[in-house]
Amino acid sequence: GEKVEQHQSTLSVREGDSAVINCTYTDTASSYFPWYKQEAGKSLHFVIDIRSNVDRKQSQRLTVLLDKKAKRFSLHITATQPEDSAIYFCAASPSNTGYQNFYFGKGTSLTVIP
């Protein structure tokens, strides 16, 4: 089955700097890649996603890049703010399961230092 690796367990940046979180996946059938944010004591909520028919998607300060050849995708946060501090989870969902299955990375704890 699919295996999603999220290589950084923690990441610290200064307020206003950019943060990049990287993930890799193994299953070539994966074609949907959402990102979720989990703030302290709270549940996961969706922040941005990318489908395999594009290699870049931007939403305000968030950009997701997808490199299908390398089976790698990344979340870029520009002009970071203290409220961006949270655990970020990447996920991959294979099309051959009807997108039923979601495989999550282990999470990256982002700290934005004021």
Place this chain on the structure above:
Amino acid sequence: ETAVFQTPNYHVTQVGNEVSFNCKQTLGHDTMYWYKQDSKKLLKIMFSYNNKQLIVNETVPRRFSPQSSDKAHLNLRIKSVEPEDSAVYLCASRTGTGGAETLYFGSGTRLTVL
């Protein structure tokens, strides 16, 4: 805005007891899930339920069982809890149209087994 509702928020119980957690979604989604998030924040899928079809992660112990009365509800029963069941249990839902659509998570139920 919350659309996946979980109760209770917290539950403390003793080894061997039976517990039941409730989940309801008001999004009209066709597929619901239960995930377990451990103390290291690792997310593990336990069950998915779509159109009366239950898909079980084969690593889930048999003391766990999902219960559904309709597509808006998916409850989780644990027959005889053990200390390793202490975790946060997250319910999620997504539309089951077969397309790539994201998961929506509830706020979670934190279980502590003494």
